[in-house]
Amino acid sequence: MGRSPCCDESGLKKGPWTPEEDEKLLQYIQKNGHGSWRTLPRLAGLNRCGKSCRLRWTNYLRPDIKRGKFSQEEEQTILHLHSILGNKWSAIAAHLPGRTDNEIKNFWNTHLKKRLIQMGFDPMTHRPRTDFFAALPQLIALASLRGQLELGADPAAAAQMQAGADVDVAIQAAKLQYLQCLLQSAATTIASTGGGSAPDAEAAALGSVCSPQGTHGASTVPVSGAGDHMPCTFSEALLTVSNEANQGALSSGADDDVFACHGGGSLPPLSDAANPADGCSATASSSFGGRASSPLPWPEFFPDDPFITDFL
DNA sequence: AATGAAGGCAACCGCAGAAGG
DNA sequence: GCCTTCTGCGGTTGCCTTCAT
Helix, strand or coil: CCCCCCCCCCCCCCCCCCCCHHHHHHHHHHHHCCCCCCCCHHHHHCCCCCHHHHHHHHHHCCCCCCCCCCCCHHHHHHHHHHHCCCHHHHHHHHCCCCCHHHHHHHHHHHHHHHHHHHCCCCCCCEEEEEEHHHHHHHHHHHHHHHHHHHHHHHHHHHHHHCCCCHHHHHHHHHHHHHHHHHHHHHHHHHHHCCCCHHHHHHHHHHHHCCCCCCHHHHCCCCCCCCCCCCCCCCCHHHHHHHHHCCCCCCCCCHHHHHCCCHHHCCCHHHHHHCCCCCCCCCCCCCCCCCCCCCCCCCHCCCCCHHHHHHHH
16 A cells, blocks of 8 residues: 555644634535545635545534533443453444434543453453453362461461361362352453454354444343343443343342343352353353353453452 | 643544445 | 545544642
C-alpha cells in the first residue's frame, strides 16, 4: 500500500474547525451530498483535505449524531460487543444509532477501559487479570509454607489443631481445588485468546445483541437462555445481573446463579474442579459456548475477595 | 488565586482493503 | 494481474477543561 497521505499538500488548513468552515461543509453536503471526498473541499470552498472534511462530517456535523452521555444500556452494549469484536469500533458503532466510532473509542479509552482495569479485568479479554493468576501459585505455596512452619514451631497448637483436622483438611482441599480450577481457567484463557474470525464473531454478536433500534435490557442476554447460561466475561455478568434485576429475580436467589462459584461460600463440586473440560475452565473463543450448568468464577473473582483473603 | 495534574475529546496520521483503469 | 487512487478504520496526539493542591 504505502500511499502518501492526502493531507501532505502544503497550504491546507489543519486543526480545529471554525463555525464558518462547519457551515460551508454542512451547506455543501446538504445541497450536493458528499460525493467524492477528495474533490469536495475545493467544490465547497474549503481549504481542507477531503479526509479532514469526511472526519468532521461523520464525527460532528452529521445530523443524526446523538450527543451527550452514554446511557447504561449503551455502556452495556459497548462492553458486550467489545468482548466479542474487540477494537472494531465501526462495527460496534453500527449497533449504536447516533454514536460514532470515534466517540465510542474515546468513551472506551477514557471510561470503560479504566473501569474494567480497576475491577481487576483485562480490558482486552474482559476476563480477570492474568497477572494476578500468574502470582497465585507462589502465594499459595507461601501460605502453605507458613502453615507448616507454624505447626512445626508449636507442637501444642499442632495437637490442638489435629482435633478439627478432618473438617479443616476437607475445607482446605476444597479451596485448593477451587483455586486450581481458577488457575486452569486462566491458563485456558491465555491459550485461546484471539481465536475466532472477525466475521464469525460479529455474526455471533449480531445474534446475541440488541437490535440496532436499541431494544436492550432483557433482550440483550444471549438467546441461549438466561436461565442456564452462566456469565464468563465482565459484560456477560453485567448483562445477566441487569437482566435478572429487570425480571425482579435477584431477590429470589437468582444471584446464586450469577455468583454461584463462591458467593456465600459455596464451592463447585470437587469432581468438577479436576475436569478441565467442565464449566470452571473458560474458553475464550466465544462468550456463548455450551456451558450448560457449570458455574464460572470470573465476574466476582477479585484479590480482595473475602474468600481469597480468608484462604491466604 | 495560582499552578500543576489528570481527564476528556476532537482531530490527525498511517495503514489496509476496495475499486477502477 | 498490476498499479494507482480513494475510502474507511484504528491508534495516537495534542489541546482544552476540570480538579486537586
